[in-house]
Structure formats: C-alpha cells, structure tokens
Amino acid sequence: MSIENFIFLLYILVLASYCGFELIAKVPPTLHTPLMSGSNAISGITIVGAILCIQEGEYSKYMGMVALVFATINVVGGYAVTDRMLQMFKKKK
Amino acid sequence: MDIIIQVTYLIATILFIVGIKKLNRTQEARQGNMISAFAMLLAVVATLVKSGLITPVEILACMLLGGAIGLVWARRVEMTQMPEMVAIFNGFGGIASLFVAFSDYWTRAVEQPSMSTDTITIVSILLSVLIGGVTFSGSLTAYGKLSGKISGNAIVFNGQHALNLLLFAIAVVCGVLVAIETGSIVAMVVMGVVSLVLGILVVIPIGGADMPVVISLLNSYSGMAACTTGFVLNNSVLIVTGALVGASGIILTQIMCKAMNRSLVSVLLGGFGAKSGSGGSGPSASDMVIKEVGVEEAAMIFDSASSVIIVPGYGMAVAQAQHVVREMMDLLEGKGVDVRFAIHPVAGRMPGHMNVLLAESNVPYDKLVEMDHINDDFSNTDVVLVVGANDVVNPAARTNPASPIYEMPILNVDKARTVIVSKRSMAAGYAGIENELFGYPNCLMLFGDAKSTLTKMVGELKEL
Numbered sequence: 022m023s024i025e026n027f028i029f030l031l032y033i034l035v036l037a038s039y040c041g042f043e044l045i046a047k048v049p050p051t052l053h054t055p056l057m058s059g060s061n062a063i064s065g066i067t068i069v070g071a072i073l074c075i076q077e078g079e080y081s082k083y084m085g086m087v088a089l090v091f092a093t094i095n096v097v098g099g100y101a102v103t104d105r106m107l108q109m110f111k112k113k114k
Numbered sequence: 115m116d117i118i119i120q121v122t123y124l125i126a127t128i129l130f131i132v133g134i135k136k137l138n139r140t141q142e143a144r145q146g147n148m149i150s151a152f153a154m155l156l157a158v159v160a161t162l163v164k165s166g167l168i169t170p171v172e173i174l175a176c177m178l179l180g181g182a183i184g185l186v187w188a189r190r191v192e193m194t195q196m197p198e199m200v201a202i203f204n205g206f207g208g209i210a211s212l213f214v215a216f217s218d219y220w221t222r223a224v225e226q227p228s229m230s231t232d233t234i235t236i237v238s239i240l241l242s243v244l245i246g247g248v249t250f251s252g253s254l255t256a257y258g259k260l261s262g263k264i265s266g267n268a269i270v271f272n273g274q275h276a277l278n279l280l281l282f283a284i285a286v287v288c289g290v291l292v293a294i295e296t297g298s299i300v301a302m303v304v305m306g307v308v309s310l311v312l313g314i315l316v317v318i319p320i321g322g323a324d325m326p327v328v329i330s331l332l333n334s335y336s337g338m339a340a341c342t343t344g345f346v347l348n349n350s351v352l353i354v355t356g357a358l359v360g361a362s363g364i365i366l367t368q369i370m371c372k373a374m375n376r377s378l379v380s381v382l383l384g385g386f387g388a389k390s391g392s393g394g395s396g397p398s399a400s401d402m403v404i405k406e407v408g409v410e411e412a413a414m415i416f417d418s419a420s421s422v423i424i425v426p427g428y429g430m431a432v433a434q435a436q437h438v439v440r441e442m443m444d445l446l447e448g449k450g451v452d453v454r455f456a457i458h459p460v461a462g463r464m465p466g467h468m469n470v471l472l473a474e475s476n477v478p479y480d481k482l483v484e485m486d487h488i489n490d491d492f493s494n495t496d497v498v499l500v501v502g503a504n505d506v507v508n509p510a511a512r513t514n515p516a517s518p519i520y521e522m523p524i525l526n527v528d529k530a531r532t533v534i535v536s537k538r539s540m541a542a543g544y545a546g547i548e549n550e551l552f553g554y555p556n557c558l559m560l561f562g563d564a565k566s567t568l569t570k571m572v573g574e575l576k577e578l
Contacts, residue, residue: 022222022232022235022345022347023233024234024420026166026348027234027345030344030348030350030353032377033350033353033354033357034138034341034357036147036354037353037354037355037357037358037361038357038358038360038361039356039361040131040357040361041358041359041360041361041362041542042139042361042364043366044131044134044135044358044361044362045134045138045361045362045365045366046365047138047238048137048138049138049140049484050369050457050459050465050466050469050484051140051465051466051469051479051482052137052138052143052365052469053369053464053465053466053467053469054139054196054200054464054466054467054469054470055137055143055147055466056137056362056366056465056466057200057329057330057333057362057363057464057465057466058196058199058200058203059133059134059137059146059147059150060134060333060337060358060359060362060363061150061200061203061204061333061336061359062150062203062354063130063133063134063150063154063337063355063358063359064152064204064207064333064336064337064339064340064356064359065154065203065206065207065210065340066157066351066352066355066356067159067207067210067211067214067340067343067352068154068157068161068210068347069157069158069161069337069351069352070210070211070214070340070343070346070349070352071176071210071213071214071348072158072161072162072165072173072190073161073165073347073349073572074167074213074214074217074218075165075169075172075173075176076165077168077169078167078220078221078226079225080220080225081217081218081220081221081224081225081226082172082217082219083164084171084213084214084216084217084220085213085214085217086172086176086422087151087202088209088210088211088212088213088214088217088413089173089176089180089210090176090179090183091180091206091207091209091210091213092180092206092207092210093176093177093179093180093181093184094180094181094183094184094187094203094206094506095207095210095376096180096184097180097181097183097184097185097188097518098183098184098185098187098199098203099184099187099188099203100147100150100151100154101184101185101188102187102188102191102196102199103147104144104147104148104151105188105189106196106470106473107143107144107147107569108144108191109193109470109473109474109476110140110143110469110473110479111473111476111479112140112141112478112479112480113194113275
C-alpha cells in the first residue's frame with residue numbers, strides 16, 4: 022500500500038468515525054440494546070474480507086473459511102435478533 | 115466491472131449510514147435495521163462478484179452454515195439472555211477479523227512469498243490479529259460471566275496488571291519482529307496466542323454490574339477490528355462501517371461510565387466490589403431496622419394508590435418477572451392508577467436491557483421513563499415498587515461520602531410516600547454495600563422470589 026493510499030484511507034477513517042459519533046450520540050436509552058446488537062451485526066462486515074480470503078491457496082483458504090462462518094453467524098444472527106427485538110417495541114395503543 | 119463493484123460498495127456505505135441514523139427513532143428503528151441488512155447484502159454480492167467466484171462451493175457452504183447457525187440462535191434466544199448473545203456475537207466478529215488477517219498473512223509469508231509486503235499492510239495485519247484476538251477471548255469471558263459459567267465476581271490476583279503489561283510487551287516485540295521480517299511465523303503465532311490470553315485477563319477482573327461497560331467496549335473493539343482489517347485489504351467499506359461501530363461502542367461506553375459515576379480506567383482496572391463491606395460509616399445490616407410487608411398488605415397499598423412507579427433491575431431479569439410486572443401494570447391501570455417505569459441507564463447487564471425485557475412483555479415503550487426525566491416525580495408518587503434493583507436506588511450515593519458509590523446518579527425512590535422493595539433476601543447489592551434505603555421509615559420489604567411474590571400479589575389485587 023502506498024503512503025498516499027494510506028493517508029486517503031486515514032481520511033476515510035477519521036470522517037467515518039466523526040460521522041458515527043454524530044449519528045449515535047442522540048440514540049434514546051430505550052434503543053441502546055437494539056443499537057448494540059444492530060451495530061454488532063454491522064461489524065460482521067468482516068464477511069467481505071473473509072470472502073476475499075477464500076481464493077486459491079491452502080491454509081490461507083481454510084482460515085478464510087473459518088472467518089466466513091463466524092462472520093456470517095455474526096451478520097445473520099445479529100440482524101435477525103435485532104429485528105426480533107425491534108418488533109416488540111410498541112407504542113401504547 | 116470494477117467500477118460497478120466500487121459504486122455498489124459506495125451505495126452500501128450510504129445505506130449503512132442511513133440505517134444507523136434511523137436507529138435513532140423508535141418508530142423507524144426496525145426499518146433502519148432492514149436497510150442496514152440490505153446494505154450488508156449489497157456489500158456481500160459485490161464482493162462475491164469481485165472475488166471472481168473461483169471457489170463458489172466453499173463460500174456457499176460456509177455462508178449457509180453460518181447463516182443457519184445465526185438464524186436458529188437468533189430465533190431461540192430468550193430476551194433475558196440478550197447480553198450473553200451480544201457478547202458472543204461481538205466475539206465472533208473479532209475472531210473473524212483475526213482469521214482474515216491471519217489468512218492474508220499466510221498468503222504473504224508462506225504461500226506467495228514473492229508478493230511484496232509493505233510496512234503499512236503488515237502493521238494493519240498485526241493490529242487486526244491483536245484487536246480481533248482480544249475481542250474474541252474477552253467476549254467469550256464476558257459471555258461466561260454473564261451466563262454464570264464462570265464467576266460473575268471480579269477475579270483479582272497479585273501482579274495482575276504487571277502480567278497484562280508483560281504480555282502486551284511480548285505482543286509488541288513479536289509485532290516488531292514480524293514487521294522487520296514478514297516470514298517470522300513463530301513470532302506471529304505467539305502474538306496471536308498472547309492476544310487471546312490478554313483478552314481473558316482484561317475481562318476477568320471486571321465484576322458483573324460493570325458488564326454494561328465491558329459489552330459496550332467490546333462492541334467498539336469488534337468495530338475497530340473490522341476497521342483494521344479494512345486497512346489490510348485496502349477496502350473502504352470495511353473501514354467506514356468498522357469506524358461507525360467503533361464510534362457507537364465508545365459512545366455507549368461513555369454513557370454507561372457516566373451513569374455509574376466511574377471512569378473507564380477504573381472499570382478496566384477492575385476489582386470493584388471485590389473488597390466489599392467497607393461501606394464506610396453507613397448503618398450496617400445489624401443496626402438497621404427493616405419493616406417487612408406481606409403480599410396481601412402490599413396489594414392493598416397498591417390498590418389505594420393513585421400513582422405508582424416501578425423500578426426494575428437485574429433481579430427482575432433473573433426472576434423472569436417482567437410478564438407478571440406487566441400484568442400488574444394492566445390491573446392497576448384498570449383501577450385508574452397512573453403507572454410508569456423508571457429506568458436507570460445501568461439497570462441490568464447491558465445498555466437498555468430493561469427496556470428490551472419490558473418491551474417483550476408488551477409494556478408500551480412510552481411508559482418507560484429515563485432517570486433524568488422521572489427523578490423529580492418521585493416526591494409526588496404514592497408507591498414505588500423496586501423489583502430486583504439495589505445499588506441504583508441506594509440513597510448512600512447522595513448522602514454518604516464514604517460509600518464506594520457516592521455521587522453515582524441514582525433514582526430517588528426514597529422521596530416517594532411509600533417504597534416497596536421486592537427482593538429475595540437482605541443480601542447486599544453488587545457493590546457489596548448495605549442499602550440504607552431498606553432501613554428508611556417509608557420503606558417496606560417484600561421478601562421472596564420476585565416472580566412468585568408478585569404473582570401472588572396480582573392474585574390479591576384481582577380480588578380487591
């Protein structure tokens with residue numbers, strides 16, 4: 022990775038972190054648990070990295086496969102349980 | 115083709131941001147989660163195309179397996195077990211990052227040594243392994259504590275911090291060795307193992323009630339791990355989403371620390387509540403006069419009240435009493451009583467734990483009032499029912515400078531006309547200190563398992 026490329030990615034990191042702080046600072050306490058499990062599912066984005074690792078190769082491929090299984094559990098389970106939780110939040114009829 | 119993939123990644127990134135934004139509002143939260151899931155799907159499809167599908171069988175098999183496990187787990191888990199579930203899923207994100215980094219490393223060090231590896235990439239790999247490893251084993255330890263498989267108390271021993279420091283130093287040395295010579299496989303493996311051990315050691319000194327902080331922090335780590343993996347693979351979707359999660363975890367961590375009036379450092383150093391009993395000059399159990407109340411009498415007190423506030427705590431989750439609490443709310447409302455819930459930010463074992471449990475038992479979320487908005491109302495409230503909460507209603511936080519929880523923000527339940535505390539026994543709360551509330555003249559103790567005593571009380575209320 023060239024240094025220019027690295028600096029560019031750092032810009033992305035800084036802006037995205039700032040964006041994250043701004044977005045989440047206002048979440049009401051009622052939604053803290055769903056926020057956490059939802060953002061947990063999002064952190065399963067490593068699934069993208071895992072897919073890219075499963076190319077030719079031997080041990081590197083196996084490691085990628087292990088990563089893919091874990092990341093998929095994280096993503097699918099995370100979104101499903103968040104949805105299950107959020108559908109319970111109801112306003113007074 | 116490459117440009118289409120890149121644009122798809124960009125769209126996915128935008129949708130992730132929109133999805134998180136919508137999680138801010140209760141009415142739109144579910145939609146936000148769906149949008150974020152759709153963004154994930156887009157990112158996965160784009161990546162599948164990008165990977166050229168050289169190994170479709172392996173990829174499909176892994177995703178089907180992982181997806182099935184995740185789905186079954188998510189559908190079966192009890193709402194009271196949410197903290198454990200989030201903890202373990204955090205860990206899975208961490209271990210996935212560790213394996214991705216290790217896989218990339220293996221390609222560079224062993225399978226294609228001719229590939230040039232620059233310092234930035236190798237440092238990113240090392241950080242991914244370190245953060246991913248700590249997240250994984252730390253989360254599993256948190257899971258063990260939450261599910262009672264290992265002691266929920268703070269486990270402390272002499273030289274704990276020195277040992278952690280030593281291990282961290284070993285990790286750094288190994289990291290430097292790998293950075294100098296990519297082929298130093300032994301150093302790389304040692305670093306991986308050390309990071310796993312560190313994760314365990316960092317979490318074991320932290321006691322049960324500090325778990326909201328730990329889970330939030332591990333949540334943040336899992337985002338950071340994804341982020342560093344993004345640097346390894348030169349992939350901006352990973353960096354953006356990882357940073358979003360990292361930021362959200364840190365914000366929740368701050369909120370939790372503030373609600374306990376503790377600094378993050380003191381939580382991480384751990385041991386809180388381990389040296390109990392030194393509650394200062396407060397009244398001890400022996401010289402405190404408590405008044406007990408029976409189920410029938412309690413029912414009558416509720417029946418004659420016009421305003422009631424219920425304060426749930428971790429004990430309600432343990433006793434699975436949320437449904438009977440809701441039943442009681444319905445009954446009282448039927449009698450024209452104003453019923454609300456007061457939620458302390460750190461009640462339970464994770465941020466928002468009580469809200470989820472009460473939502474599960476069909477309590478409308480506008481009945482749940484956060485601490486700052488309800489604290490002034492206790493003085494005009496007839497009856498407060500405390501279910502399984504202890505330290506968050508201990509007036510010592512206001513009155514006793516010698517108390518370990520002094521200046522922690524609490525719910526001022528003692529200002530209400532009558533306080534009824536449903537509690538199993540006189541055992542001290544997590545902080546290991548006596549609750550002077552129990553000796554107050556307006557406080558009545560309703561001993562017994564919350565679920566069975568409240569069920570009996572609901573029965574009595576029905577007859578009144």
